[in-house]
Amino acid sequence: MxxxxxxxxxxxxxxxxxxxxxxxxxxxxxxxxxxxxxxxxxxxxxxxxxxxxxxxxxxxxxxxxxxxxxxxxxxxxxxxxxxxxxxxxxxxxxxxxKHSEQLDRTFHAxxxxxxxxxxxxxxxxxxxxxxxxxxxxxxxxxxxxxxxxxxxxxxxxxxxxxxxxxxxxxxxxxxxxxxxxxxxxxxxxxxxxxxxxxxxxxxxxxxxxxxxxxxxxxxxxxxxxxxxxxxxxxxxxxxxxxxxxxxxxxxxxxxxxxxxxxxxxxxxxxxxNAKHIEISAIAETGQDALVATGQLADFRCCFGKIGDGATLDSEAAKLLGVGKGGEISWIGR
CATH class of the missing domain: 3.40.630.30 (Gcn5-related N-acetyltransferase (GNAT))
Structure with missing residues (x-):
C-alpha cells in the first residue's frame, strides 16, 4: 500500500x-x-x-x-x-x-x-x-x-x-x-x-x-x-x-x-537535519528517507529513496507529485 x-x-x-x-x-x-x-x-x-x-x-x-x-x-x-x-x-x-533549627533537619517536599x-x-x-x-x-x-x-x-x-x-x-x-x-x-x-x-x-x-x-x-x-x-x-x-x-x-x-x-x-x-534539495533525476536506488514537498495546504510527505546526486525514486515522486527539478526536503529514515 x-x-x-x-x-x-x-x-x-x-x-x-x-x-x-x-x-x-x-x-x-x-x-x-x-x-x-x-x-x-x-x-x-x-x-x-x-x-x-x-x-x-x-x-x-x-x-x-x-x-x-x-x-x-x-x-x-x-x-x-x-x-x-x-x-x-x-x-x-x-x-x-523547610528547615528546623531545633530539630536540625531539612525537609524537601x-x-x-x-x-x-x-x-x-x-x-x-x-x-x-x-x-x-x-x-x-x-x-x-x-x-x-x-x-x-x-x-x-x-x-x-x-x-x-x-x-x-x-x-x-x-x-x-x-x-x-x-x-x-x-x-x-x-x-x-x-x-x-x-x-x-x-x-x-x-x-x-x-x-x-x-x-x-x-x-x-x-x-x-x-x-x-x-x-x-x-x-x-x-x-x-x-x-x-x-x-x-x-x-x-x-x-x-x-x-x-x-x-x-x-x-x-x-x-x-x-x-x-532536514536537507532541502532540487531533484536531479528519478532513480530507484538510494537511502531510505522521509521526503516532503509543497507549502501549506500543498504539503505532502511520504517514505522514499534519496540517491547520490539528489535523485528520488519514482514511487515517491508520484506520491508527492514532483519530478526532475522539483524542490524537496528530506531526512534519513
Whole structure:
C-alpha cells in the first residue's frame, strides 16, 4: 500500500470522527465530537490559507492517506503557538524546602504548581494511527512529517516546542491523577472534564482550579504513581520524542498527569537535519528517507529513496507529485 501525509480537508470529517471514537479517552486534541472536529477542520483550512509568517494561533492538521483506497488512516497536528486563545496550563513539579533549627533537619517536599510557563511555545500533538495501519513504520511517518512541515515553514513556529503525552487511564476510562487532584474541585469525573476541555477550552480551569501548590505527599499512592507516566500506548511515542531531542522537564498535564516533553525547535533532530534539495533525476536506488514537498495546504510527505546526486525514486515522486527539478526536503529514515 502507498501512504502519503497531506493537509486535512473538510471532506475528511467523517474519517477523522471514526478514528476519534477509537482513542479511548484522554485525547484532548482528537475528541469524538463532530462539531468540535468540524471546527478544527475550519480552523485548519484558515491556517493553511493564512499569509502570516510568524508564530500565531494557527492549527495545521495533517492526515495519513492510503492512496490505493483513498482511506484516511491517521492524523497529527501542529499548533503555531499555544496560550493565545486561552492560557496554556500545566502542573510544574517543584520542591518546597523547610528547615528546623531545633530539630536540625531539612525537609524537601515535592509540590505541583499551576503554571503558564509554556505559553508561547509551539506544539506537536494529536497523533493517532488507525489500528488497521499500525505496521510498516507509519507512526514514525506521521510523527516526523510534522518536523519536516516545521522545517519548511520555520518562521511560523516558536523557538520552543512541546508535546503532551496522554497519561495513565484505567480500564473504566478514569484517571487516577484526576481523581486524586483536580477532580475534587470540579464536581465532574475525568471523562466529563476531558470532553468539556476538548470542546470548550480550558477557561473553566482558571475559574475553579486552586492556585496554591499541591503537596504530592498528600495524594493517594495511586495518584502519585502515575505523575509523569505516559499511557502504555504512548511509550513508543515518548521514545520517538526523546530520539528527536525532547526531554521531560517536570511539566505534567493538569488532567491526567501525563508528561509534557519540551525541546528547542531548532534542536529537534528532524528539523535540524532536514536537507532541502532540487531533484536531479528519478532513480530507484538510494537511502531510505522521509521526503516532503509543497507549502501549506500543498504539503505532502511520504517514505522514499534519496540517491547520490539528489535523485528520488519514482514511487515517491508520484506520491508527492514532483519530478526532475522539483524542490524537496528530506531526512534519513
Amino acid at each position: 502507498n501512504y502519503v501525509i497531506r493537509a486535512a480537508k473538510p471532506g475528511d470529517l467523517q474519517s477523522i470522527y471514526e478514528m476519534a471514537k477509537l482513542t479511548g479517552g484522554g485525547f484532548t486534541n482528537l475528541p469524538p465530537d463532530k462539531k468540535a472536529l468540524s471546527a478544527k477542520l475550519e480552523r485548519t483550512e484558515a491556517s493553511f490559507a493564512s499569509d502570516k509568517e510568524y508564530p500565531s494561533d494557527e492549527l495545521y492538521l495533517l492526515v495519513l492517506e492510503d492512496t490505493d483506497s483513498g482511506e484516511v488512516r491517521g492524523t497529527c497536528q501542529i499548533f503555531g503557538q499555544v496560550g493565545q486563545r486561552w492560557p496554556f496550563y500545566s502542573y510544574r513539579i517543584g520542591t518546597d524546602s 515535592q509540590v505541583l504548581m499551576l503554571s503558564n510557563d509554556l505559553n508561547g511555545a509551539s506544539e506537536v500533538g494529536g497523533l493517532f494511527l488507525h489500528p488497521a495501519a499500525r505496521a510498516g513504520g507509519l507512526g514514525l511517518l506521521l510523527a516526523r512529517s510534522r518536523y519536516l512541515f516545521i522545517a519548511r515553514h520555520r518562521a511560523r513556529f516558536g523557538d520552543r516546542i512541546l508535546a503532551e503525552l496522554r497519561g495513565v487511564i484505567d480500564e473504566a476510562g478514569g484517571s487516577p491523577f484526576w481523581d486524586g487532584v483536580a477532580g475534587k474541585f470540579f464536581g465532574m469525573n475525568f471523562q466529563e472534564a476531558d470532553q468539556f476541555n476538548a470542546v470548550h477550552g480550558n477557561q473553566f480551569i482558571a475559574d475553579l482550579m486552586p492556585k496554591h501548590p499541591v503537596y504530592i505527599a498528600m495524594l493517594s499512592d495511586h495518584a502519585r504513581s502515575v505523575i509523569g507516566v505516559p499511557h502504555p500506548t504512548g511509550r513508543a511515542a515518548m521514545r520517538m520524542l526523546e530520539n528527536e531531542g525532547f526531554a521531560f522537564e517536570n511539566y505534567v498535564d493538569i488532567f491526567d498527569g501525563g508528561p509534557t516533553m519540551t525541546a528547542r525547535t531548532d534542536q529537534v533532530a528532524s528539523v535540524r
